[in-house]
Amino acid sequence: MKKNYRKNIISLILSTQRIHTQEELLSALKEKGINVTQATLSRDMKDLGAYKFTEAGGEIYYKTAGNSNHEKRQGMVKTIDVSGQMCVIHCKPGFAPAVASLIDESYISGIMGSIAGDDTVLVILREDADRDKIISSIKDILLYNE
Helix, strand or coil: CCHHHHHHHHHHHHHHCCCCCHHHHHHHHHHCCCCCCHHHHHHHHHHHCCEEEECCCCCEEEECCCHHHHHHHCCCEEEEEEECCEEEEEECCCCHHHHHHHHHHHCCCCEEEEEECCCEEEEEECCCCCHHHHHHHHHHHHCCCC
16 A cells, blocks of 8 residues: 555545544544554654644544645536546546546555546556446545546
8 A cells, every 4th residue: 555545545534524533533543444553553644734623512523735736626626437447537627637646645555546627537557457446435535436
């Protein structure tokens, strides 16, 4: 599992869930098939600039400085379609290069590469790749809900 992908998922979890402890975060990562040590998680959180946030009501949970980036991701993607070893992602006009970059930076195992136009991204999967796992990872990264 590549570090950038893991960090993207950590950032995604912290932006979509209220995580109160690192143990909760380890459990959330495990649910996504990511097993890391406490030390690795601590380093990743430091790299992401994660901090404990206290709400007016006293609830304390982790956030990252990059949470607003996840909010920007929502709504970029219109559809994700898969046929054989190809995944076609239809985006809002102008968003395809950013979507392709997010996928490329995540280094998802089983992806050969991506090509972006203005509103469409073509992702080529390896023949022996776990297609369902890759598509799930792409959806997680792009905050895509069907």
